[in-house]
Amino acid sequence: MATPMSANSFIRALKDEGLTVVEVGDWRDHNRNSKGPWGPVRGVLIHHTVTKGTANTVKICRDGYSGLPGPLCHGVIAKDGKVHLVGYGRANHAGLGDPDVLRAVIAEKAPPGDNEATVDGNRHFYGFECENLGDGKDPWPAAQLLAIEKVCAAIDRVHGWSARSNIRHLDWQPGKVDPRGIDWPKMQAAIGKRLGDDKPTPPVTPPPPPKKPVVDLSQLVAAARSNPAAVGTPVTYSGVRTVEAALVDEGLLAKKYSDGHYGTVTKSAMSAWQERCGCSGRKPGQAADGIPGKTTLTRLGAKHGFTVVA
Known part of the structure; x- marks a missing residue:
């Protein structure tokens, strides 16, 4: 069982990994802790934003919108590789997800197909929104991909997790597609290499197609x-x-x-x-x-x- 890092330990871990971090307002105390528990943490969840422009993206992820208050993640990974911290603690990013996926993350195994939405992901995952339109055409710059790799490795390193502890929104929640356009097996391999894992990360077995809504x-x-x-x-x-x-x-x-x-x-x-x-x-x-x-x-x-x- 992993207790969430303190906010100071969190930002220190990111900086120690070589990331450029931008602190947005009172991010350390901006959270949804009054609505439910934060922790134990089990892994890192990566999203795309379907937005354009870093300033606009950061504002939305910090403030949220009607019906879904912010913060919508802990950090925004911009196109230039900078990580904008918008909140810390419970955040509205993961929603309800599949218990089998959570069990796989805890066991550091490849997640199965996501066909249920019954477990509170906001409690169990660090969340990062990545600036991208999510249309399969918007490019993922090398600086941004490297930042995603470093963010995941930084958190994994503190908690003693492997690359398997980092999953996509599409792995967690039925019907999601983000982060569209990232070669995830390649990303996990890069995270594993950065962590110094001796064992190569086995290829991800494609999950069975989810039941269509x-x-x-x-x-x-x-x-x-x-x-x-x-x-x-x-x-x-x-x-x-x-x-x-x-x-x-x-x-x-x-x-x-x-x-x-x-x-x-x-x-x-x-x-x-x-x-x-x-x-x-x-x-x-x-x-x-x-x-x-x-x-x-x-x-x-x-x-x-x-x-x-x-």
Whole structure:
């Protein structure tokens, strides 16, 4: 069982690894400890931000947004390799994840497929958001990749962990894809080499494909027609989050609006997707109106891993 480092030990470990660290405001005392426990810590979780611009990224990760207060991680790893510390303690970065994955991290084994979301990851993981659009096209500069390697090694070194204690958000939580574009087996090997592990890190066995989320078209349409007006309590439906995540990955919806509420912003993003597809998907030739249609929703699901049922 690993007790979290003190904030002073944390920043010292990062600097000792040769990292350039930027302290953002009262990061040592900026946390969500009032909402739940912090520790025991089990590993390091790496994300991408789906944002552009270091200053904007750091602000979002420190302050959070409506529905998800900051800090959204402990540190932001920028394109230039600098690590901006935005909080310390419990942070809103990991959410609920798979207990089998947590057991694998503790045992320092390759994580299995993530198909459950029942364990509080905010309690157990140091979290780092990496500045990247997450579209598979935005490059990962060498300085940034080296910083990720050093961050993981620094924390591993203090706790006596191996490279297996560092995982991706996609390993932890069903439906996540971040950090998209990083060769993770190569990264783990680099971390292991930096730690001086004698044993080569075995290749990661690809997990079985997770079960695809199912989106009920009729319920989604009902949410789309009622939520934008926001009269009374907005309609809640889990399929909204699935669709919003896909729209975020398409660059049509800001991550801060991926909140399960099919409001005007989500409706506008869906309209943009419909226009991108050349039709609304409900009736041929009908203008894109942001109300989900089977044709364009199925096309979005095929691209982002969810199934549509009428």
